[in-house]
Amino acid sequence: MTSPKSSNLTWHGANVTSDEREGILGQKGCVLWLTGLSASGKSTIARRLEQLLLERKVTAYVLDGDNLRMGLNKDLGFSPADRAENIRRVGAVAQLFADAGTVCITAFISPYREDRDLARSLNLPGRFIEVHVSTSLEACEARDPKGLYKKARAGQIPEFTGISAPYEVPMAPEITLDTENRDVDECAYQLVQDLRQRGFIPAA
């Protein structure tokens, strides 16, 4: 962790404590960090989970890899340095959402352990839940909904995770989701139950 570039900064705390905020909102902020290969199902599970939570009146929001690369992170490419900066910014934004009391669901390949650990370190202990969407490369490549694996195999996309760039499997994720033997709904419901058990959202 480096120091900020300016030294003339003063931290401004909210007038309302986190406990007060969470008491009012009836939920606790957290980050559900989905990591996995392209086409592993991260975005689909994230969107379904967001829907299930909103239906239960829980404030939830998805930060999605492609969407953020069209906005906040549009200046970044896919080199290791740019990927690291991409995830650093996403981690910082996810922490803001968690601080706001929102259940923040992130859907980024986030292939490097170091970057995921940095995102984790920005959050309060217990507030960062790493979810490995563990779909195999073979299954992802067979799905290939955007035709990206085909392009990557043809050498048309450099540094494509799983083909020409590494994916570092999480060592100790809080949750592992097997999408090859379970459908999206099952995976999303499991996450709702997990959020309940961890006390982030009210019991049913």
Place this chain on the structure above:
Amino acid sequence: MTSPKSSNLTWHGANVTSDEREGILGQKGCVLWLTGLSASGKSTIARRLEQLLLERKVTAYVLDGDNLRMGLNKDLGFSPADRAENIRRVGAVAQLFADAGTVCITAFISPYREDRDLARSLNLPGRFIEVHVSTSLEACEARDPKGLYKKARAGQIPEFTGISAPYEVPMAPEITLDTENRDVDECAYQLVQDLRQRGFIPAA
């Protein structure tokens, strides 16, 4: 607006429409963009407003200049280019909060018109409310709670807004707040009333 660096991106929409989300949450997302000199009262008003909204069970969150410069924007200084990038990122994050249905209150000097207009352009029409905290330089310098004006006058802080860097007054802000003849509570309550009148939060 430049194009994103990668062309292999697919926009992923939520399963829930914005209308559905806002119906469930009982509020509409928006950005209340406070701009003004250092010590003009931006952060204090923002924090008081956030408190008033939370007390009314409205999900609200403050993005504060100094805080973001310790996190998301810690790599940025105060040159015109870095200030522009600071505000570009904040604008993108504020838009995400508004998209999530949150009343997002930003408290940044944001001295350049072009940067504020860019932040405005990222949001849906009517969802960006520019609030000029119009405290005069003389009053801000007399307050000087962090001693920054004194340092700036002594040449110890380069590019300090109002002293050695410009502040471009908003041409057509939605709201102007006079903090020299009204206290913080009056200003914050005015903003609550304005949010009601614009239909972002429920009537009292």
